[in-house]
Amino acid sequence: MKATGIVRRIDDLGRVVIPKEIRRTLRIKEGTPLEIFTDREGEVILKKYSPIGELSIFAKEYVEALAQTTGMMACITDHDQVVAASGHGSREYEGKGISRELDRVIAEREMKCYYGEEKGKIALVENQKENKAGLIIQPIICAGDAIGSVALVGKSNGERPGNSEKMLVQTAAGFLGRQMEQ
Known part of the structure; x- marks a missing residue:
């Protein structure tokens, strides 16, 4: 996993903002479906969903x-x-x-x-x-x-x-x- 040095806080509705630089690099646009995974070490992983x-x-x-x-x-x-x-x-x-x-x-x-x-x-x-x-x-x-x-x-x-x-x-x-x- 690649560290970006970017830290974001979760708001009162449980949302977190994916930084613009990462969205642009990964071509994540508004409405892009993401899969959410967790692992044993407590990491949350977001992956673009491909039907x-x-x-x-x-x-x-x-x-x-x-x-x-x-x-x-x-x-x-x-x-x-x-x-x-x-x-x-x-x-x-x-x-x-x-x-x-x-x-x-x-x-x-x-x-x-x-x-x-x-x-x-x-x-x-x-x-x-x-x-x-x-x-x-x-x-x-x-x-x-x-x-x-x-x-x-x-x-x-x-x-x-x-x-x-x-x-x-x-x-x-x-x-x-x-x-x-x-």
Whole structure:
């Protein structure tokens, strides 16, 4: 555990403020769900809650099927990291933090398609090497909230995903959103 040197007091309603610097670093915004744990030494641990993380085994199987079907790399993310990835180059993505641009796309709740060297193309993960292949991103919506995304990344420069790949990504995101509601 990393010491920050910041001390906060609990108010009369049992609340404690998480310092702005920590919220910014961990991308904790108003409404971000947190899990609360305690350990034997009396420590209270706050962890960002990821509903998609609970489906990680299922998500891994789903991206493997998407990658096999399309021949492209497939990723499923939550608001923080790539939960599951499969296909050529997936090792560079799995478990990595998502980029701020991808977080913005998730918040916008609309499918985005990027082709080749198009301006405005985004990185899926932080510090990603430049990729000139096509990219499709579909946010996962659960109970009205955008909770993550499904993405397909082309395997070669200039590869343009077609309508069938767009439909597969939409279907995957819709299915995962409904699974989370159950």
